[in-house]
Amino acid sequence: MQTPGGSSGIGAETARVMALRGAHVIIGARNMEAANVVKENIQQSISSAKVDVSKLELSSQKSVRAFANRFIERNLPLNVLINNAGVMNCPYKLSEDGIKMQFATNHLGHFLLTNLLLEKMKTTAKESGIEGRIVNLSSVAHIGI
Template identity: 45%
Template sequence: MLCIFLVAIVTGGNTGIGFVTARELARNNAHVFIASRSKDRAEPAVELIKKETKKDAVEFLQLDLKSLNSVKRAAETFLARNLPLHILVNNAGIAATPFEKTSDGIQDQFGVNHIGHFLFTLLLLPTIKASAPSRIVNVSSMAYTGAPPAGIEFEKLNDPNAYTSFQRYSQSKLANILFTIELNKRLSGTNVYCNSLHPGVIKTEITRGVVANWGTWLNPIISIMSLFFLSPDDGALTQLYCATSPEIEEKNLRGKYFVPFGEVIEPIAQGKDEELAKKLWDFSENLIKEKLGDDIFSKSYA
C-alpha cells in the first residue's frame, strides 16, 4: 500500500509507539504529520525521524485533544493544505490519570481518548473517503474489559466519585472499539478500512498518569514490571499492520479488533454491543454540538 504519495497523520506521534509508527511510515515514503499538543516535544521527534529515515516529508501538526477548539483548528490546518489523507492513526492517549476535566468540561480520559479523536476523525472523514483506499486505525487497549457492566454509563462520566481512574480509562478504551464499530457501519460501501486494536503492554510514557495519580513511589515497581513489557518498536507492529498491510484490503478486514501481532480476535460482549455503539455515537455528536455549535459537522460525512 505504501507509495511516495501516501499521506498519514499519527496522533501522539512524538513519543512511544506513536513515534515508531510515524517513523516507519516515513521510512516507507509516506508524508507524515505528527499531531501533538507540545511543539517543544514534537519538533525534536520530527527532526529525529528525518535523521533516522533520511526522509524530509515529516511535519508537526498542533493538536491538543483536551480542547475541542484545538481539535477543530488542527483539522482545518491540515485540510487547508489540500492534501489527500490515506492513513489516520488515532494513537494518542492518557491512562489512569487523576480525575480532571478538559477545557470543555469533559472528564479528561474520555475527552482525550475518545471525544477528541471522534471529532478529529469526523472532520477529516470527507478527505479520507476521497483518498480511498484509506485506513482509520483506533488504538484501544485490552483494558476495555475493565469497564463497568453497563459498558459506558453516560450520566456518570463527569462524576469524580463514580469510578476509579482505571475504570475511567477502561470506559474510554471501550469507546474506541465501539466508535470503530459504528464508524465502520457508516463507511459501508466505501474503500475506507476502519479497525481498532490492543497494541500490547508496552514500555512507554503512558504510565505517567498512574504515577501522577498514585505517587512517585510507584516508579521502582513500574521499572521492574517494565522489564516484561513490549518495546515501543514491537508495540507499534499491530497498528502498523492495520495501517499498511495489504491483507487488510485483500481479506476485507473492517470493524475488527486486533491484538499483537496483527491477530483478529472477538471482543467480549461489551465490545460488540452495536446498540451501545450507536448510543455512544449519538452522545458524542450531541456533546460536541453542545460545545461547538450545531454546524460543526456540516461538512462531515460527505
C-alpha cells in the first residue's frame, strides 16, 4: 500500500491502520521529517509494522516520476493506492513545471502517480488474484470559502 500524504492527519491515521492490518505501507511525503516521525510512532505501537517513507512532492512531475520509479524498482506488490495529499487556499504560485500549485498538487500529481503505478497494480492483481484499489480523497474545505 502506498499513501501520498501520510505524514499527518488522516493520511497518518490511514497509514497506522493499514500497518495494523498487516499491510506494508510506503508513505510518500514532501516533509520527510514528519513522515519519519509517523513511521517511528507506528513502529513503536505496532511491533509487526512494515513502514517505509519515500520523498514525494506531488506538485513536481519530476518528483512524482522519481517516486514511482523507486517504488517499481523495489518490486513490491501494489494492492492499494491512497491518494490523500493536497493543498488548499495557498497563495497564487506556480510549480516548478509552470502549473498553478494547487492544481499541480491536488490533481495532476495524483493523476500522474496513479498512471505511473497502474501497470504495477494490474500485475499485482493478476499474480495475487486480488483486485487492487485506488482511493482518491478530497476535502470539503472549499465549502467555507
